[in-house]
Amino acid sequence: MERLTEVEKEKILFIINPISGIRPKGNVEKNILKYLDNVKYRAEFHVTTCKGDATAAVQAKLAEGYTKFVAVGGDGTVNEVASAIVGTEATLGIIPTGSGNGLARHLRIPLNLKRAMAIINCGAADRIDYGMVNKIPFFCTCGVGFDAQIGYRFASNGKRGFFNYIKIVISDFLRYKSKKYKLKIDGDGKFKIRAFLITVANSSQYGNNAYIAPLADIRDGKLNLSIISPFKIFEAPVIGIRLFTKRIDKSTMEHSGAISKVVIKRKHKDVVHYDGEPIIMGKKLKISVVPRGLRVIVPATKERIKHPFASRHEP
Known part of the structure; x- marks a missing residue:
């Protein structure tokens, strides 16, 4: 099998919130590149500088034809990235580095960067619901x-x-x-x-x-x-x-x-x-x-996110 050229690889934009959470992040970009499937994907990075910056960055790349965006941060960062791609065929990925990480936890996305990257590389794209409060x-x-x-x-x-x-x-x-x-x-x-x-x-x-x-x-x-x-x-x-x-x-x-x-x-x-x-x-x-208005990368077994506590109701 021939290796893809850099031009042929699928481009992923990683949107990094450098101040999310409380844990030291080290060199996030270096670690992402270390664990990314570099045969299939080419990574680009955007480090946010203020509120709303993530949404603007994603919108700009959408216009260039990008279809995969990974939020590296907490639920606020996920919200900004996801808000820009709802209703499109673009897909959200999550590397949770925030304080709460509510959506990542619900979707069974690990808080460990290496394991979260494994889902970016090999996970399944699924559609999930979202809500609107005053638009x-x-x-x-x-x-x-x-x-x-x-x-x-x-x-x-x-x-x-x-x-x-x-x-x-x-x-x-x-x-x-x-x-x-x-x-x-x-x-x-x-x-x-x-x-x-x-x-x-x-x-x-x-x-x-x-x-x-x-x-x-x-x-x-x-x-x-x-x-x-x-x-x-x-x-x-x-x-x-x-x-x-x-x-x-x-x-x-x-x-x-x-x-x-x-x-x-x-x-x-x-x-x-x-x-x-x-x-x-x-x-x-x-x-x-x-x-079902948002496409998101989840662990490959979809049943794990349909109901996180299904075992509670099993006989």
């Missing part, structure tokens, strides 16, 4: 309430890492007051609630194995709505344990279900989070699913 795509979760406030505080804090995140959670929890919302689900009747948080999930977790929607299926054409009601401070440890043991759906404080769309209204504009990124939005939020 902004999200691929893991979006929501309002306590988790959105924490996301805003975490982004403003300037310090990354799981333990700093937990510190902010504990500090804000002691003074947070649940808020009132009006919901309209799948175009049906409206109802009012007071909630600690409302999360609309495409994937099963926020990241860091915090499972807000344990039954979420990223390929079923649905989103999962999760509402956590106000609760007493002494109930918080149990809810936290359930969140990290994939059993939040068993809590009497949590109400959930599969939906296609939801409208959330609140008293005034406030923070919303999408894929860990906080943003101020207006009083009305329109959230909906886009079925």
